[in-house]
Amino acid sequence: MAAHPEDPSPSPLLGNLPASLRHATRVATPAVRRGWLERGPGPDPARGHDDFVALGWDEALDLLAAELRRVREEHGNQAIFGGSYGWASAGRFHHAQSQLHRFLNAFGGFTAGRNTYSHGTSAVVLPHIVGSAHEVFFRGTSWPTILAHTELLVAFGGMPEKNVSVIPGGVTRHHTPDFFAQLGRGGTEVALISPIRDDLPTGLNARWYPIRPAADTALLLALAHTVAAEGLHDKEFLRDYCVGYEDFERYLFGAEDGVPKDAEWASARTDLPAADIVALARRMAAARTLVTVTWSLQRIEHGEQPVWAAIALAAMLGQIGLPGGGFGHGYGSMGDVGGIGGEFRLPHLPQGVNPVREFIPVARIADLLLNPGERYDYDGTVRAYPDIRLVYWAGGNPFHHHQDLNRLRTAFSRPDTVVVHEPFWTATARHADFVLPATVPLEREDFGAGRRDTSLIAMHRVAEPFAQARDDYTILGGLADRLGIAAEFTEGRSARAWLEHLYESWRTDLRAGGLAVPSFVDFWAAGEYRLPEADPERTLFAEFRRDPVAHPLRTPSGKIEITSRRVRSFSYADCPGHPAWLEPTEWLGGPRAARFPLHLIANQPSTRLHSQLDGGEVSQAAKVAxxxxxxxxxxxxxxxxxxxxxxxxxxxxxxxxxAGAVLTEGLRPGVVRLPTGAWFDPDGSLCVHGNPNVLTADLPSSRLSQGATGGHVLVEIERYDGTPGQLTVNAPPPIRHLR
Structure with missing residues (x-):
């Protein structure tokens, strides 16, 4: 595989792609679980343990169409969960989530998932604080602005370089590694707040603060306390641009609970010297300071608090909206945060309108399947889980990104039917009833680009589909024909006709704005269209800073809500109305650590995207034993x-x-790191391959967001003296072929 010739920092993950075409675990033929064929639809504890029967496409689609009709007629469309998560393809047309949701909407709708595992907690809390999550995630201060103006960058969770080649839809030119290098050459001071030294690239002017995991909020509160106690806060900014600071200051000084959140208090929770905390606060107040928080810090219990506290601290410093100052969220979490490409809508497949209004926060999938009818809180509302009878999954692997996988296995035994489109025999496929073989991007035509990308790429097919694999559009088109919704789903177009139609519609919109965009024929022949460049200088909330009356935030007050009356009105003990220290269950400062004295951080891998292509050469080369x-x-x-x-x-x-042991002094004692994404390979309750989500708790961040909490967990470790079980991820499950 070759990178784009103008890519300054090609992703090493390209090395995983060749093996994807003919890997031993490719799904070769439609397959139906034997127990489902013999006993029909219904809850079944054999799901995930059963073997499969290979069927022809016509027979498989006939059976599945009949089951979709049955569920709709007997239980309604809300009994169908459309569980596509969207990471399946770099292409914009063959995007599994868009394809599946368009099909299910044409069929009458489905229960949907809302938000993400990546930043689902922040996506809910940020609108209450600053009016928008999207603004913070994707319109944050650009790297050129940081390089030109930031004197001190305080990085909570660091800025892990391993993550910056990852962007939904792919990326043509990886610029972030070069920005890191420029940051080092420019001399900007960086404070790394993390238990892992590798959470920051080498070569920077950095000091490492090896904080106790899950104690970031305590440090943020103590920094804010020092700034306030020493009169270093910007009173005019807090008056003109914020609401609720007074309540927060009373909390910092202990008026609510009698406990001042000062440096000594935080030192006992963070294991950082109080003098270092005070010195850092003073330096932040004296410099043009950018406070950043990675997405990983909100994937824990009470994950709203470090994000909210960072914004409150940045507001106290008075630099929000100034070039190089203020706060940021997600630098080092994904490659387009701080990116310099343009931002406009790319060609995409319309999904239609979902007539079903039911949804769940995505991280509550196991609760949904295990507890139909149960009521739960979400962002000021009380909702109830619908009774799901059919799960349809295309594009995603819940047995990678969900927590407490043994609980999820039980949850997947509860529906009547589970349907999966998959190129590979992942754990999700092995827990399904219908497994329909899907193509990989190299086996189909498409166009692709990521957010803030610099080019739209013509993705020519370079390999024939493996065995009987079909693309999602063809699979769903066959179902749509059987269900009488083909005209609505396909509109009479082939996949190639859709590409041309979507491109030309997009081209018309851009040409109306004065851009010279080539025809589809010329674009396809050239292989690439260079997207319009954006102004590389960008500062988060600059317009709000210039004129908060003309450009108010979309909060009730129009200002930054250091205390939110709306959130306070929800009366959630696990997410009060302002940033607060709420002691987590899974941390070294709590009683659970007496039994499990090591804090495991389950962060993103450096050798693959989540669990994708774990069988590839780059991913396999990093395995130990x-x-x-x-x-x-x-x-x-x-x-x-x-x-x-x-x-x-x-x-x-x-x-x-x-797992395989690697010894390093690049993390603080008492902390271990086991990245996510090893294909789940259960032997009873033991995963013999090393997936940390057999250990993590399936609990929400809070009643506000119901976000995922899979980032941290307490464990113990011992040498394994037995004979490790055979890895089944290297071969398909037993498959019978009918004569």
């Missing part, structure tokens, strides 16, 4: 008699997994 690598501090390894390269058992009271 065939298992996912777990980082341990040498002192923690020595205390347990663990040597480099040995297989270890990582466990708590939810489950266990095997």
């Amino acid at each position: 065939g298992r996912e690598a777990i980082w341990l501090h040498p002192a923690d390894a020595a205390a347990r008699g663990i040597a480099e390269g040995e297989v270890v058992r990582v466990f708590n009271d939810r489950g266990a997994c095997l």
Whole structure:
């Protein structure tokens, strides 16, 4: 695989692509679980343990169409969960989520998932604080502005370089690594607030603050306390641009609970010296300071609090809206945060309108399946889980990104039918009733671009589809024909006709704005259209800063809400009306640590995108003894008699997994790192491959957001002296072929 010739920092993940075409786990033929064929639809604990029967396409689609009709007629469309998560393809037409949702909308609708595992907590709380999540995620201060103006960058969670080649839809030119290099050459001071040293690229003018995991909010509150106590806060900015500071200051000084949130208080929770906390606060007040928080910090219990506290601290410094100052969220979490490309709508497949109004926050999928009818809080409302009878999943792997996978296995046994489109026999496919073989991007035509990309790419097919694999559009088109909705779903177009139609419609819109956009024929022949460039200088909330009356935020007050009356009115004990320290369950400062004394951080891998292409060469080369690598501090390894390269058992009271030990001083003692994404390979309650989500708790961040909390978990580790189980991720499950 070759990168784009103008890509300054090609992604190493390209090395995973060749194996995707003919990997041993490719799904070769439509397959239906044997128990479903023999006993019909219904809850079944054999799901995930059963073998499969290969069928022809016509027979499989006839059976599935009949089951879709049955569920709709007997239970209504809200009984169908359309569980596509959207990471399946770099292409914009063959985008699994768009394809599946368009089909289900034409069929009468479905229960949907809302928000993301990536930043679902922030997506709910940010509108209450600053009026918009999208503004913060994707219109934040640009890297050129940071390079030109920021004197001190305080990075909570760091800025992990391993994540910046990842963008939905792909990216043509990876610029962020070069921005990191320029940051180092420019001399900007960086404060790394993280238990992992590698959460920041090398070569920067950085100081590492090895904080106790899950204590970031305590540090933010103490920095704010020092700024307020020493009179370093910008009173005019707080008066003119914010509401609710007074309540927050009373909390900082202990008026609510008798406990001042000062540096000594925070030192006991963060393991950082109080003098260092005070010195950092003073330096922040004296410099043009950007406070950043990675998305990982809100994927924990009470994940709203570090985000809210960072905004409150930045507001106290009075630099929000100034070039290089203020706050940011997601630098180092994804490659387009701070990017320099333009922002406009790319060609896309319309999904239609979903007549069903039911939805769940995406991270509550197991609760949905296990507890139909149960009521739950969400963002000031009380909702109830619908009774799901059919789960239809295309594009995504819940047995990667969900928590407490043994609980999820039980949840997947509850519906009548589970349908999956998959190129590979992932754990999700193995827990389905219908497995329909899907193509990979190299096997189909499409056009692709990521957010803030610099080019729209003509994605020519470079390989024939594997075995009987079909693209999602063809699969769903066959179902639509059987269900009498073909005209609505396909509009009479082939996949190629759709590409031309969507491109030419997009071209018409751009030409109306004065851009010279080539015809589809010319674009397809050239292979690329260079997208219009944007102004590289961009500052988050600059217009609000210039004139808060003419450009108010979309909050009730039109200002930054350091205290939100609306959130306070919800009366959620786990998310009060202003930033607060709420002690988490899974941290080294709590009683649970007596049983499980190591804090495991389940962050993103450096060798793949989530779980995608775990069978690829780059991902496989990083395995240790065939298992996912777990980082341990040498002192923690020595205390347990663990040597480099040995297989270890990582466990708590939810489950266990095997992993391969890597010893490093690049993390603080008491902390271990096991990245997500190893294909789940269960042997009873043990994952023999190293997926940390057998250990994580399936609990929401709070009643406000119901976001995912899979980032942190307490564990114990021991050397594994047994014979590790055989990895089934390298081969398909048993498949019978009918004669």
